[in-house]
Amino acid sequence: xxxxxxxxxxxxxxxxxxxxxxxxxxxxxxxxxxxxxxxxxxxxxxxxxxxxxxxxxxxxxxxxxxxxxxxxxxxxxxxxxxxxxxxxxxxxxxxxxxxxxxxxxxxxxxxxxxxxxxxxxxxxxxxxxxxxxxxxxxxxxxxxxxxxxxxxxxxxxxxxxxxxxxxxxxxxxxxxxxxxxxxxxxxxxxxxxxxxxxxxxxxxxxxxxxxxxxxxxxxxxxxxxxxxxxxxxxxxxxxxxxxxxxxxxxxxxxxxxxxxxxxxxxxxxxxxxxxxxxxxxxxxxxxxxxxxxxxxxxxxxxxxxxxxxxxxxxxxxxxxxxxxxxxxxxxxxxxxxxxxxxxxxxxxxxxxxxxxxxxxxxxxxxxxxxxxxxxxxxxxxxxxxxxxxxxxxxxxxxxxxxxxxxxxxxx
Amino acid sequence: xxxxxxxxxxxxxxxxxxxxxxxxxxxxxxxxxxxxxxxxxxxxxxxxxxxxxxxxxxxxxxxxxxxxxxxxxxxxxxxxxxxxxxxxxxxxxxxxxxxxxxxxxxxxxxxxxxxxxxxxxxxxxxxxxxxxxxxxxxxxxxxxxxxxxxxxxxxxxxxxxxxxxxxxxxxxxxxxxxxxxxxxxxxxxxxxxxxxxxxxxxxxxxxxxxxxxxxxxxxxxxxxxxxxxxxxxxxxxxxxxxxxxxxxxxxxxxxxxxxxxxxxxxxxxxxxxxxxxxxxxxxxxxxxxxxxxxxxxxxxxxxxxxxxxxxxxxxxxxxxxxxxxxxxxxxxxxxxxxxxxxxxxxxxxxxxxxxxxxxxxxxxxxxxxxxxxxxxxxxxxxxxxxxxxxxxxxxxxxxxxxxxxxxxxxxxxxxxxxxxxxxxxxxxxxxxxxxxxxxxxxx
Numbered sequence: 009x010x011x012x013x014x015x016x017x018x019x020x021x022x023x024x025x026x027x028x029x030x031x032x033x034x035x036x037x038x039x040x041x042x043x044x045x046x047x048x049x050x051x052x053x054x055x056x057x058x059x060x061x062x063x064x065x066x067x068x069x070x071x072x073x074x075x076x077x078x079x080x081x082x083x084x085x086x087x088x089x090x091x092x093x094x095x096x097x098x099x100x101x102x103x104x105x106x107x108x109x110x111x112x113x114x115x116x117x118x119x120x121x122x123x124x125x126x127x128x129x130x131x132x133x134x135x136x137x138x139x140x141x142x143x144x145x146x147x148x149x150x151x152x153x154x155x156x157x158x159x160x161x162x163x164x165x166x167x168x169x170x171x172x173x174x175x176x177x178x179x180x181x182x183x184x185x186x187x188x189x190x191x192x193x194x195x196x197x198x199x200x201x202x203x204x205x206x207x208x209x210x211x212x213x214x215x216x217x218x219x220x221x222x223x224x225x226x227x228x229x230x231x232x233x234x235x236x237x238x239x240x241x242x243x244x245x246x247x248x249x250x251x252x253x254x255x256x257x258x259x260x261x262x263x264x265x266x267x268x269x270x271x272x273x274x275x276x277x278x279x280x281x282x283x284x285x286x287x288x289x290x291x292x293x294x295x296x297x298x299x300x301x302x303x304x305x306x307x308x309x310x311x312x313x314x315x316x317x318x319x320x321x322x323x324x325x326x327x328x329x330x331x332x333x334x335x336x337x338x339x340x341x342x343x344x345x346x347x348x349x350x351x352x353x354x355x356x357x358x359x360x361x362x363x364x365x366x367x368x369x370x371x372x373x374x375x376x377x378x379x380x381x382x383x384x385x386x387x388x389x390x391x392x393x394x395x396x397x398x399x400x401x402x403x404x405x406x407x408x409x410x411x412x413x414x415x416x417x418x419x
Numbered sequence: 420x421x422x423x424x425x426x427x428x429x430x431x432x433x434x435x436x437x438x439x440x441x442x443x444x445x446x447x448x449x450x451x452x453x454x455x456x457x458x459x460x461x462x463x464x465x466x467x468x469x470x471x472x473x474x475x476x477x478x479x480x481x482x483x484x485x486x487x488x489x490x491x492x493x494x495x496x497x498x499x500x501x502x503x504x505x506x507x508x509x510x511x512x513x514x515x516x517x518x519x520x521x522x523x524x525x526x527x528x529x530x531x532x533x534x535x536x537x538x539x540x541x542x543x544x545x546x547x548x549x550x551x552x553x554x555x556x557x558x559x560x561x562x563x564x565x566x567x568x569x570x571x572x573x574x575x576x577x578x579x580x581x582x583x584x585x586x587x588x589x590x591x592x593x594x595x596x597x598x599x600x601x602x603x604x605x606x607x608x609x610x611x612x613x614x615x616x617x618x619x620x621x622x623x624x625x626x627x628x629x630x631x632x633x634x635x636x637x638x639x640x641x642x643x644x645x646x647x648x649x650x651x652x653x654x655x656x657x658x659x660x661x662x663x664x665x666x667x668x669x670x671x672x673x674x675x676x677x678x679x680x681x682x683x684x685x686x687x688x689x690x691x692x693x694x695x696x697x698x699x700x701x702x703x704x705x706x707x708x709x710x711x712x713x714x715x716x717x718x719x720x721x722x723x724x725x726x727x728x729x730x731x732x733x734x735x736x737x738x739x740x741x742x743x744x745x746x747x748x749x750x751x752x753x754x755x756x757x758x759x760x761x762x763x764x765x766x767x768x769x770x771x772x773x774x775x776x777x778x779x780x781x782x783x784x785x786x787x788x789x790x791x792x793x794x795x796x797x798x799x800x801x802x803x804x805x806x807x808x809x810x811x812x813x814x815x816x817x818x819x820x821x822x823x824x825x826x827x828x829x830x831x832x833x834x835x836x837x838x839x840x841x842x843x844x845x846x847x848x849x850x851x852x853x854x855x856x857x858x859x860x861x862x
Contacts, residue, residue, distance in 0.1 A: 139495045143510040155509045159495040226496075 009299075013117050013266040015415065016258045017054035017246045018374030021046050023204040023362025024240040025134050033134060040068075040075045040132045041083060043242035043364075047128055048087030051244040055124065055256035058090035061246075062122035066098045067109030067129040068366035069404075073144040074135050084126070091126075102148035103315060105129060106243065106369025107402030107411030111271055113247035123252035129370035130242035141238060145365070148405040150277045158227055163235055165406050166316035167227035172283035173318060174229060177333045185336025186317035187217025190233050190359060192345050193314070197356025199387035204237045204362035217317075234317040236358035243370035245377065260418045264380045267397070268300030268414035276408050284333070286319070289326040289401055292410035300397070300414035304328050307350060308395040308417075309379050311372035313403035314357045320344075323401055324352075346389055354379060355387050369402035369411060376400060380417040391417060422621050425568065426453055427464050430535035431542045432555065434468035434528075435475035437733070438572050439544035441600025443468055443479070443526070444486050445629050446542065451522045452628070455501055466525045467534040476528040486601065487522045491515040536563045540621075542594075544572040547703055549580065556585035568618050570594045575641045575707040578609050592618050595642060597849040598696075599737070605848040606631045609638050634844045639835045640711035643845040645704050646835050647856070648692075649716060650826045652701060655679060655689040656720045658819070666775060669756040669763050672743060674772045674815075676751075682778065682816040684801065686785045686851045691751060694731030694742030698724050727760060776812030780804045788853055798853060802860035823856040 021043050024031050031037070044066070052058050064084045071077045084096040101108040106129030113125035133141055139159060146154050146161035158164025174182040191213035197203035210216055221231050248256060253263060272292040281287060297304070304327060312327070314320035321335040329350060330338035338344065344352040355361045355375050358368060376398035378384040380391060396417040403410050429446060433439035446466055454464045468483075470476055491498060495511050502514045527534065532555065535541055541559060545552060556569055569591040571581060578593045585591075593609025606626050610619060626633045636642040641649060655675050662671035676688030693701055702721040709716040724730075731742025744751035745762055753762040783801055788794045805813055827842040836842060843855025854860065 137492060139492050139511045139515070143512055146510075151509075155503075155506065159499045159511050 009118065009267075011118055011120075012250045013114055014248050014250070014253050014263040014418070015245055015266060015373060015377050016248060016253065016256065016263045017051045018243070018377040019047050019050035019054070019245070020202045020243045020371055020374050021241045022202045023237065023364060025204050025238050025362060027204045027206075027208065027237065029207055031134070037134060037240060038132075040071055040077060040080075040130060041086060043130050043132060043240065044080075044083045044128060045087055047130070047242035047244035048084070048126065051126060051246055052088055055246050055248075055258065058088035058126075060124050060252075060256050061091060061094065061126045062124050062252075063095035063116060064091060064097075064126040064128070065109045065112045065116075066096065067100070067105035067107075067127075067369060068098060069100060069102055069105045069131055070144045070147065070365065071130075071132070073147070074131070074133050074141070080130070084128075087126075095122075100366075101409040101411075102404030103313070103363070103365045104369055104402045104404030104409040104411050105366040106371065107400070107413070108271070108409070109370060110245070110247065110373050110413065111269060111411050114266060114269060117247055117249045117252070123249040124256060125247045126244065127247050127370060128242060128244045129364075129367035131364035131366040132240040133238050133364065134240050138238060148408075152277075160227060162406070163227045163230055163316070166318055167221075167229040169283045169322065170229035170234070170316070170318040173321070173333075173336070176284055177336065182318075182321075182336050183218060183220070185321045185339040186234055187214055188340045188342070189314065189317040189320040189344070190217035192339075193353060193356045193360035196346055196354050196387060197360035200355035200361060200385070202241075203356045203360060204239060205356055205360035208360070230316060230318070233359075236315045236363035237360070239362035239364040241362060241364035241367050241371075243367045243374050245370060245374055262381055263418050264377050264398070264415045265418050266413060267302070267416045268296040268298070269412065270295030270299060271409070271411045274408045276405060280407060284322075286322045286326040286403070286407045288407045288410045289313075289323060289403060289412070292412040293327050293399070293401060296399070296412040296414050300416075302397055302414065304350075306395055307397050307399050308391045309354055309376065309389060310350060310352045310399045310401070311354075311375050312352055312357070312401040313368070313372075314353060314359050315363060315403065317359060319403070320352065320357070320359070327399070327401070351389050354384065354389055369400070372400040372402055373413065373415070376415050380415060422617060422624070423453060423459075425539035425621065426450055427459075427462065428467075428538045429465070429540040429542065430467040430469055430538040431544065432469050432532070432535065433543065433545035435470035435479040436544055437598060438596060438600060439470070439542075440479055440482055441598075442542050442544055442572065442596055444483055444601050447483060447487060447522050447525055448490060449625065449628055450525050451518070454521070454525075464525050465527055465537075467538060468526050468528045469530070469532055469535060470528075471530060473530060476530070480523075480526065480528060483526060484519060484523055488515065488519050491518045532558065533562070535559050535567075537565070538563065539565045539567050541567050541569045542572070543569060544596075547573060547575060547700070547707060549576050549584070549707065552576065552581055553584040556581060556587060556591075560585060560587055560590075566590060568592070568615075568621065570622065572596055574607075574645050575704045577640050577711055578611055578638050580711070582611060589613065589615055590618065592622055593636075593638070593642070594622060595636075595644065597644070603849060604630070604632045605845060606633050607636050607642050607644055607845060607849070608633045609636050609642055611638065632844070632848055634841050634848070636836055636841065636845075637834055639833065641704065641708040641835075643830060643836050643842055644849050645708065646830050647823075647826055647842060647846060648850075649701070649705050649708055649718075650829075651689060651823065652693060652705070652721075653716070653718050654819075654822050654826070656718055658815070666772070667756070668758050669754050670768050670772050670775075672757065673754050673765065673768055674776060676743070677772060677776070678812065678815050678819055681782055681784070682776075682805075682812060683820060684783055684785050684788060684798065684853055686789075690743040691739075692850075694744060695733065695739055697732035698730050698742065699732070724757065727757070729755065729757070729760070776815070777810040778808070778812035778816075779810045780808045780813060785851075785853065789851070794853060799860065806861045817861065820856075820861070824858075827856040
């Protein structure tokens with residue numbers, strides 16, 4: 009990289025939705041402007057105010073449908089009057105919108121047009137019932153295929169993947185990996201106060217995860233517990249240059265450094281070449297890791313896009329931790345648990361922290377920043393000196409837009 | 420006429436009432452499914468919703484639309500398959516809206532009974548009055564060339580009486596739905612001695628489609644449900660009077676309600692249930708039954724209450740009106756002194772009542788057990804302990820339970836039903852009891 013890029017001042021709002029005791033779908037819940045304001049202000053507080061910000065990026069998937077609201081870049085000045093007339097841009101790439109927001113900020117730093125970029129992701133989805141939300145989310149795939157899709161379109165797509173995996177490698181085997189993924193996520197979420205499943209008190213998580221799917225109620229190969237949460241939330245972080253880091257007055261030890269990033273795009277109109285593989289994810293991760301010049305053994309933790317438990321299992325293979333068909337075993341054996349060889353999704357991931365779609369990519373970076381700077385509170389894992397790296401994988405649609413980034417702990 | 424063809428034009432009488440609106444909703448969901456069957460594509464289906472005023476009908480249409488929409492939302496996975504051949508309906512929202520529009524297009528609200536002259540099926544859910552029902556049936560029958568079938572929701576009047584008085588030539592069957600019809604699984608079906616086979620099988624098919632459980636009852640006033648309920652009221656009122664030797668009227672009322680609710684693990688106590696149904700309705704049913712049965716069945720207490728204006732019943736949204744109790748968030752918080760008509764807070768009277776009952780057995784709540792996988796096991800354990808409890812409350816609960824068994828056995832002996840299993844089925848499915856009155860829990 010022609011310039012050093014640092015990440016500082018992360019913040020996550022609560023992921024609001026079912027599971028949180030303060031959530032009541034029948035009452036009026038905070039609007040999208042509330043989340044933008046809260047996350048934006050909390051990051052500004054950490055970087056000594058809006059004066060230090062050169063420009064802003066906001067990632068969001070579907071406010072135009074969920075909230076009847078477009079033109080989100082113009083909400084940025086509401087965070088602080090000092091952001092008025094400064095550049096601001098909204099980016100969209102379905103559930104990878106957050107990752108694209110971070111990447112857009114990175115490019116501004118690299119291009120030299122900014123030294124401090126306020127970066128947000130936001131989504132407020134609990135404005136409609138699940139079956140209508142499914143319509144909105146289905147727009148992350150090719151609309152001409154919607155008619156033939158399942159009522160719950162994306163659960164249908166990943167159910168197909170889970171079904172194919174089960175057919176190829178054994179149904180019970182597949183279910184075992186997915187169940188363990190679910191249990192890990194909830195256990196991790198219980199350690200993070202902003203997580204949607206923070207209050208989950210089920211003492212038989214694995215049994216719950218092992219429940220056979222009932223296709224008469226939902227999709228063929230997934231339970232509700234295999235799906236990410238329907239969430240309202242925002243995350244914010246500042247992307248800064250070396251000069252920017254000095255300007256905001258943050259110590260190097262409270263920052264992490266971006267050492268590799270990649271984005272890969274596939275044709276939305278085509279079906280996946282192979283249901284057993286996240287091929288776009290594979291390319292994006294490989295490119296990011298190559299750019300960073302590291303191997304997977306140097307990673308301390310991974311935040312991957314587990315929109316469904318099967319996506320978590322498939323990600324372990326796409327990243328290279330397990331060969332094809334062995335991801336379910338890799339997960340079931342506990343390698344991805346918080347005390348395993350490579351802890352994944354240490355605050356619950358999309359399954360249990362929550363999935364405010366446009367915010368997720370930013371939330372992943374905030375989590376890596378927390379872990380590598382020792383700010384993860386109860387959810388903190390051990391970061392050893394010989395494994396100072398963290399990886400994010402943020403996916404839009406059915407493995408169509410993927411942003412992957414590698415970060416390093418700063419000394 | 421083909422059995423299903425009869426559904427092409429039906430009428431629901433009393434459609435805006437509590438029972439009628441539910442019966443209408445079930446029919447709308449049934450007919451909208453029929454109209455998508457290949458043999459009926461492109462044909463017209465009509466459901467006349469007849470009631471007394473435009474105001475009531477407007478409220479009804481809002482209710483039906485709302486309920487149909489909720490149904491469609493819940494069943495969207497199935498609906499997408501049903502609408503697969505309509506290429507312009509893509510999003511779930513499109514399909515749900517189309518379904519609601521299809522369903523609502525069936526319903527023709529009217530205040531004129533004449534619309535039913537074109538129907539082949541008449542669902543009746545009007546006031547429980549023999550003369551009014553008879554008059555309406557006769558009028559429709561005399562003007563309708565289709566020889567329609569009459570499906571009466573009467574809960575107490577013998578079907579044979581209605582048939583004879585209205586001159587229906589046997590084209591009538593009792594289909595007693597339980598409140599609310601859209602939710603309750605039970606239909607008590609009452610046939611004439613020589614039923615029309617086609618009508619019987621039509622009701623069977625309809626119940627199956629509506630996912631309802633049919634319990635057959637014989638054609639004796641009150642049938643199983645009210646046959647049981649009215650006799651229980653008489654028992655409970657007598658107990659209430661007896662307990663007044665030791666307790667004030669409000670305390671006695673609370674005690675009887677507690678015994679029949681908490682100590683017998685039922686969803687509500689007998690006085691709360693009377694209030695839910697409405698004292699006026701209970702009184703009316705009691706009188707109808709009394710007029711048709713040799714047994715002397717009356718309860719002057721009900722008339723006394725009515726003369727004092729204690730009526731109960733439900734608000735339009737299904738919550739209970741003040742009656743024996745005042746409610747807050749569905750919970751009874753004040754109890755009525757029937758003598759002085761003053762309410763007292765339940766929590767002020769409860770200590771005295773609890774001390775009087777001195778109940779020793781650990782109680783499970785109905786709410787808790789109804790959702791438990793181990794419900795049957797817990798009920799066994801509970802009654803095993805109750806059996807050995809010698810407290811006043813336990814003795815009263817055991818006597819109450821025995822009296823309920825006696826009522827059920829009496830219904831069987833009086834040939835109201837062909838088995839006490841049917842009494843159990845009605846009480847468990849229509850009244851949400853967790854166990855039937857005829858059981859071996861304390862043998």
